[in-house]
Amino acid sequence: MADVALRPDGIGTAQPARKRSGLQKALKRRSTAAFLMTLPLIILIALLVIYPAFYSLHLATLNKSMQKFVGLGNFEFLFRRDTFWLVVKQSCIFAITAVVFKALIGFIVAHFVHNIPAKGQRKWRGMLLVPWVIPPAMSTLAWLWLFDPSYSAFNYTLSFFGIGPIPWTGDAAWARFSVILVNVWYGAPFFMIMYLAALKSVPDQLYEAAAIDGANWWQRIWYVTLPMMRNIIAITTLFSLIVTFANFDIVRILTAGGPLDHTHIFATWAFRIGIEGSDIPLGASVSLFMVPILAVAAIFILRDVNKRGNEA
Amino acid sequence: MADVALRKVVKRYDDVEAVRGIDLDIADHEFIVLVGPSGCGKSTTLRMIAGLEDISDGDIMIGGDIVNDVPPKDRDIAMVFQNYALYPHMTVAENMSFGLRLKHYPKAEIKARVTEAARLLDITDLIDRKPKQLSGGQRQRVAMGRAIVRNPKVFLFDEPLSNLDAKLRVQMRIEIKKVHQKVRTTTVYVTHDQVEAMTLADRVVVMNKGRIEQIGTPNELYHKPATRFVAGFIGSPAMNFIPCRLEDVGGTLQLRLTDRIAFALPPARAARYNALPRTDKLLLGIRPEHLTESHAHLGPGVETFDAVLDVTEPMGMETLVYFGLDGTPVCGRVDPNAGAKDGAPMRLAMDLNNMHLLNEETGAVL
Numbered sequence: 001m002a003d004v005a006l007r008p009d010g011i012g013t014a015q016p017a018r019k020r021s022g023l024q025k026a027l028k029r030r031s032t033a034a035f036l037m038t039l040p041l042i043i044l045i046a047l048l049v050i051y052p053a054f055y056s057l058h059l060a061t062l063n064k065s066m067q068k069f070v071g072l073g074n075f076e077f078l079f080r081r082d083t084f085w086l087v088v089k090q091s092c093i094f095a096i097t098a099v100v101f102k103a104l105i106g107f108i109v110a111h112f113v114h115n116i117p118a119k120g121q122r123k124w125r126g127m128l129l130v131p132w133v134i135p136p137a138m139s140t141l142a143w144l145w146l147f148d149p150s151y152s153a154f155n156y157t158l159s160f161f162g163i164g165p166i167p168w169t170g171d172a173a174w175a176r177f178s179v180i181l182v183n184v185w186y187g188a189p190f191f192m193i194m195y196l197a198a199l200k201s202v203p204d205q206l207y208e209a210a211a212i213d214g215a216n217w218w219q220r221i222w223y224v225t226l227p228m229m230r231n232i233i234a235i236t237t238l239f240s241l242i243v244t245f246a247n248f249d250i251v252r253i254l255t256a257g258g259p260l261d262h263t264h265i266f267a268t269w270a271f272r273i274g275i276e277g278s279d280i281p282l283g284a285s286v287s288l289f290m291v292p293i294l295a296v297a298a299i300f301i302l303r304d305v306n307k308r309g310n311e312a
Numbered sequence: 313m314a315d316v317a318l319r320k321v322v323k324r325y326d327d328v329e330a331v332r333g334i335d336l337d338i339a340d341h342e343f344i345v346l347v348g349p350s351g352c353g354k355s356t357t358l359r360m361i362a363g364l365e366d367i368s369d370g371d372i373m374i375g376g377d378i379v380n381d382v383p384p385k386d387r388d389i390a391m392v393f394q395n396y397a398l399y400p401h402m403t404v405a406e407n408m409s410f411g412l413r414l415k416h417y418p419k420a421e422i423k424a425r426v427t428e429a430a431r432l433l434d435i436t437d438l439i440d441r442k443p444k445q446l447s448g449g450q451r452q453r454v455a456m457g458r459a460i461v462r463n464p465k466v467f468l469f470d471e472p473l474s475n476l477d478a479k480l481r482v483q484m485r486i487e488i489k490k491v492h493q494k495v496r497t498t499t500v501y502v503t504h505d506q507v508e509a510m511t512l513a514d515r516v517v518v519m520n521k522g523r524i525e526q527i528g529t530p531n532e533l534y535h536k537p538a539t540r541f542v543a544g545f546i547g548s549p550a551m552n553f554i555p556c557r558l559e560d561v562g563g564t565l566q567l568r569l570t571d572r573i574a575f576a577l578p579p580a581r582a583a584r585y586n587a588l589p590r591t592d593k594l595l596l597g598i599r600p601e602h603l604t605e606s607h608a609h610l611g612p613g614v615e616t617f618d619a620v621l622d623v624t625e626p627m628g629m630e631t632l633v634y635f636g637l638d639g640t641p642v643c644g645r646v647d648p649n650a651g652a653k654d655g656a657p658m659r660l661a662m663d664l665n666n667m668h669l670l671n672e673e674t675g676a677v678l
Contacts, residue, residue: 057339090613156357203395203397205394205395205397206397206399207391207392208364208384208393208397209391209393209398209458210399210410211364211383211384211385211409212363212364212384212385212389212390212391212411213385213411213414213458213462214411214415215386215410215414216385216387216416219414223399223410225398227400227401228400228401230401274424276382288599
C-alpha cells in the first residue's frame with residue numbers, strides 16, 4: 001500500500017526532467033541529426049520537384065484558357081485522339097529499343113574496356129565517355145548535319161557502295177531509327193561506365209573458381225557476371241528508362257517530332273501542344289502520362305533489386 | 313587421385329622471377345603444405361598447378377601427364393580459395409553442384425554426391441541457404457564441399473583458414489585433417505602459418521624468395537633444419553641465433569659465446585664439428601625450449617650460465633624469458649614456478665645435445 005501511495009508523487013516530480021532529457025536524447029540521436037542535416041536538401045527538393053509536380057496536376061485539370069476547372073476532361077480529349085496513341089506507341093518503342101541497345105552496347109564495350117590492361121584503360125575510358133559528356137543539344141546538332149538531306153556525310157560515304165541516298169530524317173521509319181541511334185550513341189557510355197564499375201567489383205576468384213569448375217567464357221558470363229551485376233543492370237536500366245522516356249532535346253533538334261508526328265514522344269509532343277500550341281493544361285496532361293507508365297516499371301525493377309539485395 | 317610433379321618450374325613477371333626453378337614430387341594421397349613468408353612464391357606455385365597462372369618455364373605433371381597448356385577445367389583439380397569464392401546468388405547445394413551441373417552429370421548422382429559431401433562436412437542443414445546467411449567457418453566448409461563433390465585428382469588449398477578467427481582456425485584445421493583422412497585425395501595446401509603447416513602436412517615444403525629451402529616431414533624440419541631460414545621460420549618463439557666460435561682448450565672442443573661464457577661440447581657434437589675451421593664466423597642455433605632454468609639434476613651435455621632477464625612473459629604453462637648475450641637478444645622457456653622476474657638475475661641451462669651450428673655467411677646448418 002505504501003508503495004502505491006508514494007508512486008503518483010514520484011511520477012509528478014520526475015516527469016519534467018524526463019521530458020527535457022527525452023528531447024535532448026532525440027536531438028542527440030544519430031537519425032535526428034541526420035534528418036536535420038538533410039533538411040535543407042529536402043526543402044529544396046520539395047520546392048523544385050514536389051511543387052511543380054502538384055502544380056502540373058492542377059494545370060491538367062484546367063481548360064485551355066486556364067480559367068475553368070474541367071476535371072479529367074483533358075485526359076478524355078487525349079484518349080479520343082489518334083495522335084496521342086501514336087505518341088504512346090512511339091515513346092514506348094523509342095525508350096525500350098534505345099535502352100535495350102544502350103545496355104547491350106554498354107555491356108559489350110565494358111567487357112572490352114575491362115580487359116584492357118590497367119595502363120591504357122583510363123585513356124579508353126575517357127574517350128568512350130565523350131558522347132555522354134558533350135551536351136546532347138550540341139552533339140545532336142552535329143548529327144543533324146550528318147543526316148542533312150542535302151549534305152549528309154553518311155549518304156556521301158554510302159554512295160561509294162552504291163547505297164542510298166537514305167532519307168535519314170525524312171521518312172517515318174528512318175527518322176525513328178535516327179533518333180534512336182543518336183540516343184543510343186549518347187547514352188551507351190553511361191551504361192558502359194556503370195557496368196565497368198560493376199565488373200570491377202566482381203572478385204577475380206569467382207571467375208577462377210568458375211574456370212576450375214569447368215565454365216567456359218559464356219558460362220562464366222551467364223552464371224557469374226550477370227547474376228553479380230544484376231542489381232546494377234536493373235537500376236541502370238530503370239534510371240535510363242526514365243531519362244529516355246522523358247527525352248526531349250534529341251528528338252526536338254533532330255526531327256522536331258516529324259515527319260507528320262511520327263517521331264514525337266511524350267516530352268516533345270507535350271511541348272508542341274503546351275508551349276507551341278498554347279494549350280498548357282493539355283501539355284501538362286500529356287506529360288503526366290509518363291508517371292503511371294514509369295511507376296509500374298520502377299515498382300517491378302526495384303522490387304527485384306530489393307529481393308536480390310540480400311544476397312551479395 | 314594422382315601424383316603431382318614439378319620440374320624446374322619458373323614464373324617470371326616482366327623482370328621479376330617469382331618462382332625460380334623449383335622441383336617437387338608429390339606422391340598420390342599425400343598432403344603437402346607449401347609454407348613461407350608472403351612473396352615467397354608459394355601461392356604462385358599453387359596457381360600454376362591449378363592452371364590459373366601460365367608457367368614461364370619447366371613442366372607440371374598431374375598423374376604423369378604434362379599439363380602445362382591444359383586449361384584449369386581439364387586438369388581435374390579442385391581449389392579452395394582464401395575468401396571462399398562462393399557464388400553469392402546460389403544456394404549451398406547449387407554452389408557445391410555447379411561443377412557437376414556444367415559437366416551434365418545425371419541429377420540423381422549430383423544429389424547423391426552433394427548429400428554425401430554435406431554429411432561429411434556436417435552442413436546438411438545449411439544446404440538451402442545462401443552464402444550470405446553462413447558464418448565464415450560454414451562458408452569454408454561449403455567451399456571444401458564444392459571441392460569434394462567433384463572427386464578430383466588433386467585438392468588445392470590457397471590459405472583457406474586465413475580469414476577465420478584463431479579459435480575457428482584450430483577447429484577447421486582439425487576438420488581438414490579429418491576430411492583428408494577420409495577422402496585421401498592428393499592435397500597441396502598453401503599457408504604462411506607454420507602451425508598449420510606442421511599440424512596438417514605429411515611433408516612440408518618451406519619456400520623463400522621463389523626457391524624451395526627444404527622439403528621434409530614436420531619433425532625433420534623442426535629438428536634437422538637445413539638452413540638458417542628454415543630453422544628461424546619453423547618454431548614459435550623462433551630459434552635463437554647467437555654468434556659464437558669454436559676453440560680447442562686442453563684437447564676438448566669448446567663453444568665460446570661471450571668472453572665469460574664458454575661450454576665444452578658433448579662428445580657427439582665435438583666429433584661432428586671437430587673438422588670445422590676455427591676461424592669461421594659461426595652461429596649457435598638453439599631453440600627456446602632448450603634454454604631452461606637450471607636445476608639439480610642436469611643431464612650430460614647441459615651447461616649452465618647466469619643471465620640478467622630483461623623481460624619475462626608468463627604464458628601459464630611456461631614462462632618465456634628474454635635476455636641479452638653480448639647484445640644478442642635470446643629467448644628461453646622456463647618453468648612458471650622457477651621464479652623468473654623482470655630485471656632479476658637467473659641461472660639458466662642450455663641443452664647442447666639439441667644445438668645447431670650454422671655458417672653465418674651462407675646460413676647453412678653445419
